[in-house]
Amino acid sequence: QVQLVESGGGVVQPGGSLRLSCAASGFTFGSYGMHWVRQGPGKGLEWVAFIRYDESNQYYADSVRGRFTISRDNSKNLLFLHMNSLRPEDTAVYYCAKDAWKSSSFDYWGQGTLVTVSS
Amino acid sequence: AIQLIQSPSSLSASVRDRVTITCRASQGLVNAVAWYQQKPGKTPRLLIYDIYKLESGVPSRFSGSGSGTNFTLTISSLQPEDFATYFCQHYYSYPYSFGQGTKLETK
Numbered sequence: 414q415v416q417l418v419e420s421g422g423g424v425v426q427p428g429g430s431l432r433l434s435c436a437a438s439g440f441t442f443g444s445y446g447m448h449w450v451r452q453g454p455g456k457g458l459e460w461v462a463f464i465r466y467d468e469s470n471q472y473y474a475d476s477v478r479g480r481f482t483i484s485r486d487n488s489k490n491l492l493f494l495h496m497n498s499l500r501p502e503d504t505a506v507y508y509c510a511k512d513a514w515k516s517s518s519f520d521y522w523g524q525g526t527l528v529t530v531s532s
Numbered sequence: 533a534i535q536l537i538q539s540p541s542s543l544s545a546s547v548r549d550r551v552t553i554t555c556r557a558s559q560g561l562v563n564a565v566a567w568y569q570q571k572p573g574k575t576p577r578l579l580i581y582d583i584y585k586l587e588s589g590v591p592s593r594f595s596g597s598g599s600g601t602n603f604t605l606t607i608s609s610l611q612p613e614d615f616a617t618y619f620c621q622h623y624y625s626y627p628y629s630f631g632q633g634t635k636l637e638t639k
Contacts, residue, residue, distance in 0.1 A: 448628075450576075458568075458576065458619055460628040472626035475533065508575065517623035518566035518581040525575065 415439040415521045417509050422526030429499050429530070435492035435509030435523055443467075443487035446512040448519060449494045451505035451528075461507070462494065477503075499530045534558050536620055538631035544639040549610045553634045555620035557601040564624035567596055567605045570633075571616045579618075580605065610636075 421433040435447070449461040462483040463472045471483050482495040492509050506525040513520035535558040545551050555565070565583050568576040578587045580596035583603060593608045607614055615638055620631040 457633045458570075458621075458630040460621075460630065463626065463628070474627050513578070513581060516566070516581040516585070517564065518578055518621065519568075519576075520578050520587065522575040522577075 415511065417511065417521055417523035419507065419509055419523045419526035422507065422528045424529045424531060425499055426532050427500060427530055430495070430497045431499065431528060433494040433496070433507055433509075433526055433528070435494075437490045437492065437509075437511070440511070440521075442485075442490040445514070446517075447483075447485060447492045448510045448512070449483060449492075450508045450510055450519070450522075451503075452508070452525075453502075453505045456505075459505070464492070496528070499528075501530050504528060504530050533627050534561070534622055534624065534629055536622060536629055536631040538618075538620055538634050540634060541632065542635040542637060544637050545610055546639045547610055547612060551607045551610055551614075551636065553605045553618055553620075553636075555598075555603045555605070555631050557603070557622060560600050561603075561622050561624045564622055565596070565598070565603050566621045566623065567594075568619045568621065568630075569614075569616045570619065576619065 416438045418436045448463045464483045480498045484493045508525045509523045510519035511521040537556045563582045567580040570576045584596040595606045617633045617635045619633050
């Protein structure tokens, strides 16, 4: 079955960097676009970034553009989110999510990894 | 960027009630609208995509409708396991976005 497992979260100081990973299994990873979505403590869902199946395009939320970079390694079924210049407002659970094959909604989500930006 | 406004933000209801949540977009979305359910401490679950299409495994008491800028999620007969937070989402163009959520609570 489809599994998405995030890792790499932790506590980081403002201005610091972190790299999140998402390990995918149970589907042909290299055939699907992938997303990162975050959820601040007690808050709603915020879409963060997208990468096409072939890495030909990436898109970002205005709040992270220029600071975050999404990438993937299709040979290892891995999705990444490189986060630089982190701010306290980036504190959230970060989920990776898979494009549905029948629409551009998100049919599978990982369990999330918590990023805390605090001094 | 396209904004999505859900209403109400919270809703108290009882088992077997019919419940409707609305989602209004700042511009037309064609059919690029989905609904998700999230329970506390859990991952979001896709319920509805393309406005009205039911995701596999989702009970038929859930339904979606709407067009243009106005969309609704309806639960025809609320069950105990349906008390959760619901989010609408658009995927019409980047950046994608979600509504702020509707928390469905027991009356």
